[in-house]
Amino acid sequence: MRVFDNVTRRWGLSERMKLQLLGCAEHEFRDWVRDARRHKPLILEVAVLMRISAILGVFGHLRQLTNGTAEERCWLTRQIAAPPFEGKAPIELLGHSLESQMDVRRHLIARVVGQHPPNAVDEAFEKYTDNDLIWI
Template structure:
């Protein structure tokens, strides 16, 4: 195992190490405005209220949240902390996955707001996990959708609901 690890770094050969500079204020400042504007647009699409948006962002004070929104709408500089950017990144990943899995934005939004029987959702809509205020809730939904994108699990769509797996009797040899 030691020969698979880059000397002194603890990182396997061929795997790029995460650079600490990605969390530097200058980098976070560069990303914060566009990230928050995109987050707000997605929240509009998902029909999330202010309280839900604040929960997704980790419960910033209402005045802090409103100041952030004002600043990014005026295209002024803002620097969000790494936790808030990670949460926004999870929302972007969820939005992207819904765009891949569903043919229309509305179908993806409907999926978010519809009760789901997968164990992680416990019969509740995924949006409840997204807005529960924890980074884990966001990442659980993101991982579920990433797995669905990879074919591991997803409820069948209308076209596939009536599909019956092939049997040996269906195979024709010539």
């Protein structure tokens, strides 16, 4: 939960968007983050864990494809014509169902392994090589 919160802060997401990403209520999210920051044990539903995993996977793949936070944010917020986005920004899909989150993750996996060519939005993005990230 701490890593999820750090990633979503890095992306500059609102609390409302964080709630959409996890599919949870505001009070649950705040309790989880509070307890995680205090290093208390958490019990999360499988659906929430799956969503966290999907978002962290997206983050990991974006780190491989971009040159830092600004490019990550840019990619997340730009409309992309190619499937699965169909003219929507990736962050919009991430705020829907787990399946939509996995669609975004699968798209990025394909980009990482070079299975489909970049579209116009993605052409300027280069692989991110700095693997040193400190979580506070």
